[in-house]
Amino acid sequence: MTGAKTIPTDDDHAESRARELLLEERRSIDNIDAALVHLLAERFAHTQRVGVLKAEYGLPPADPSRERKQVERLRALADEAGLDPTFAEAFLRFIVTEVIRHHERIRDATSTAAPAEKPER
Amino acid sequence: MTGAKTIPTDDDHAESRARELLLEERRSIDNIDAALVHLLAERFAHTQRVGVLKAEYGLPPADPSRERKQVERLRALADEAGLDPTFAEAFLRFIVTEVIRHHERIRDATSTAAPAEKPER
Structure with missing residues (x-):
């Protein structure tokens, strides 16, 4: 309305x-x-269910191809949405770190009988 | 489908x-x-506008009292939603760190682009 x-x-x-x-x-x-x-x-809530499924059915803990796809997809979505793709990737890694902590807890609770493997995502 | x-x-x-x-x-x-x-x-997009407002009116990029309130509110919301409040707080700090970087860039751009006058919006 007014000038500087x-x-x-x-x-x-x-x-x-x-x-x-x-x-x-x-x-x-x-x-x-x-x-x-x-x-x-x-x-x-969803990753918790994933952790339980993986622990119960002995599915491979880490899935590098899934993770690569997630990163690529999120970077593309971020770019479209005007969000810095580098930040979007850092954000995903920040969350995944927490997911791994949860999965470790599930694995430790489940694996009183079976030996534990690498952390799951 | 049922047990391990x-x-x-x-x-x-x-x-x-x-x-x-x-x-x-x-x-x-x-x-x-x-x-x-x-x-x-x-x-x-909103914090970017906040950054421009702060740069124009010489308000400091960080606002500790606002941040304290945000943390308390988010922790309470997280608790209600079944999200670890400690994680919610870490998440907010993760985002705020990025916001402060943006605000510093805006402030620096504002002070070098128009040293004598306030830029028009």
Whole structure:
């Protein structure tokens, strides 16, 4: 609406409008974060089931070809969505690290009879 | 289908059923990952705007009191959703680290591009 000011601190109205906009953005961020937390909870529910299946049926723990495909797919989706693909990959690895911890717990609980193998994803 | 098998490879049917279930779980995980990537892209679009606002009005890139509130809220949401609150907190910090990098870039770009004046939006 207005032009740029030479000394922004003189313009109390502009600053209070900026703070208002900041609050609006934060409300959206908080909503998105709630959605992210719920999606992550759901994702871990699925990987938990994967861990149980693998432990019960002695399926191969790691699946490098699946992991490569996941990384490639996520990088492509990120690129399309305007998200840094490198960040998307780091994000996937961050989650997978947690998944491995969960699977180790499942494996340890399941393998009181059978010997444990490499961590599963 | 029910309990763990002593020798899983003996039961071909059970193993093929397990592989089928595994594929189903992976399809769900892939869908959730696509949703996560799009939500993250949207989240960064908002924090990008926050970064521009902060750079324009000389607000600091990090905001410890806001971050404390975000952590508390996310931990509570995670707990309700069945997600490990410690993981939720680590997840938020992982994202915030990236956001701060973005904000620093915006701040640096803003201060070198227009040293005397506030850039127009």
